[in-house]
Amino acid sequence: TDGIVVAGGGLAAQRACETLRRAGHDGPIRVVCGEQHAPYDRPPLSKEFLAGELGPDELRYRPDDWYREQEVDLLLGERAARLDAHARRLALDGGAVLRYDRLLIATGSEPRRLPGVAGRDNVHELRTLADAQGLREAIAAGRRLAVVGAGFIGQEVAAGATRAGARVTIVEAAAAPLAAILGEELGGWFARLHREEGVEVLLSARIARLHGGRGVEAIELEDGRRIDCDAVVVGIGTQPATGWLAGSGLDPAGVLVDGAGRTVAPGVFAAGDASRPFDARLGVHLRTEHWEAAARQGAAAARAMLGLPVAASPAPSFWSDQHGVRIQYVGHAHGADGIEIDGDPGARDFTATFTASGRPVAALLVGRPHALPALRRRLEAHHDERTAA
Template sequence: MMSARSDVLIVGASAAGLATAESLRRRGFTGTVRLVGEEPHPPYDRPPLSKQVLLGTWDAGRTVLRPPADLACQGIEVLPGRRAVAVDTGRREVTLADGTRLGYGDLVLATGLTPRRLPAFEGVAGVHTLRTLDDVRRLRAALAAARRLAVIGAGVLGCEIAATGRALGLEVTVIDPAPVPMADRLGAGTGLRLAALHREHGVRLLTGTKAEAPVTAGGRVTAVVTSQGPVPADAVVIAVGSLPATDWLRGSGLPLDDGIVCDARCRAADHVYAAGDVARWWHPGQGRTVRLENRSNAAEQALAVADNILGADRAYTPVPYFWTDQHGVRVQIFGDPAAGDHLRVTEGDPDSGPFTAVAEAGGRPVGVIGWNSPRGARRARHLLTDA
């Protein structure tokens, strides 16, 4: 079955896909734009899920990025609850799970990520991942009935969930084989400061520790077996990273390597672009391919893709940026602080309060960290563009 052809077909109805569609309209594009989303919900924002929504200070409606009526007014057709299963770049067609084939003039792939799984924990009641709105609804209900939460993974998501768990009054244990939480994003020095913050708020950190298997009773999790002994838990969250959602593209001929491989214009093939978490593109300023998993990149890369669909021929060369909120502290990161060999504090004092620091490698700035210091971080950002 074949439906009408779209001038621009976007697969993935989250931040990157929506931003691409709206950017095309703002730039005067008058062709047909169709947005295909696997989830049944209107496009929504993911960062609040592990914080405000899980905590209960926001309802799901506050995460909606654009109501369906607003999208209709812009002439953007949304197909929710429709899963793409294949693409034929020769015919310029995308096939959906129900057999519908959608033609396109230009295709944008913005399918995002899927959580990594731990096979030993699969299918166990009380074990959760957090990626979607439906995930957070299930997890919130579970935490309302829990007393002890175990979080496997001390990355950004795991640390945010741990902070939210403490705000809900739960006993929280974080388990990770790495010696320092978020060191791959912050560097070891700031990672240690983050570890201290979690401990100050009552989080038990088991770093250098491997989660091995669940302990169950009556089919439900009651503890996590670790290399340091059992950790009692009424609820467990697996937060061990994510994978680009590209399995459906195998056999398409598109280049796949930890994401959809693109050139500097975010183009994977003739008339095919990628944006957001799923895109791995050539960054001319860094001389390598880059894939970024954060909200700000999803929006910025979408603008570059829209420009290039309209003929701009613009290389996408951002300064990477993300932020995280944990225990009332906002940490903002520009560049790649973990690549530095020296951390130079430019404002404040890491031992007593807000601070800004510049990570340097061989004397060259490679990253900026703002710890409850948004103005300081913005002031220092220029060091990365001037380097």
């Protein structure tokens, strides 16, 4: 047999390998890792690593010995370039062709690019350890950092860089951070949090032009405001890293899979940020881009590869840490028509529950790290009641 090949060496890949071995699979496993590193944990890149509290080795999921003992073959610095699903061959960009019996697509996400910044020296994005190392050097004490985009990554970078002594300005096009997900009122809470911690937050801020030569020296907004900066971080969202699937018959805009990671191509599975699994609760395919989902989907796809049963997925959730405050989110707020606040937003301790026709569908938790499991059960109970009705 040609064994199992995993394209991508991140969280979903790691969980798939562990699940395969634990379930007793003893055939060959090869992992095509686009980076020069064995699989490592990304969330700390914008948190503890950026703040200088963790080193690169502490991010690794497993030491080298583990891969040796488990006979998991890591192909570091190799990239999947083309898939022939019919012939079950995966071509790498170095020219090698891997034949597989089963393939897991787990190439994750890549940052969306801001137009006009290609080739500029001091513009950073944050997806990989190499990105984070470059950014860490750029945010030394006192330097002026402009953060474009107040999504979770942008806000975490703003918080981490402030802690590291940088002077940070957030430039956000919407009227509030995260307004598209949380609405303007709750999004406004995030703007206040950053301002209280010394971050300048510019909202409804549209970029007109970038000043400078090889490096960006200032960002000029459409309303004439000018942000002088030593470095820029762009955090304007991600897209699935699946462009290499063009021509394979699978969707390069995120691979459609069922609840167990199966694609329409025989023997091909997908998991994590690169995939769009079918969400049985909402009845649509949804890409999640969160740690918990990638971990669970990687394990689920591994079980499906071996023909083992796969449990239904729980309501999705993620977390973020900003200025020492734990923020969590669970469920889907789409279609919500009300918000109930419990607690004290001013004291950074509250739960905002999104409701649809009076039933909870999603919740934002601030400063309540232990409340998530109970909330998740509450959302799921209401959902089951609704689908049974």
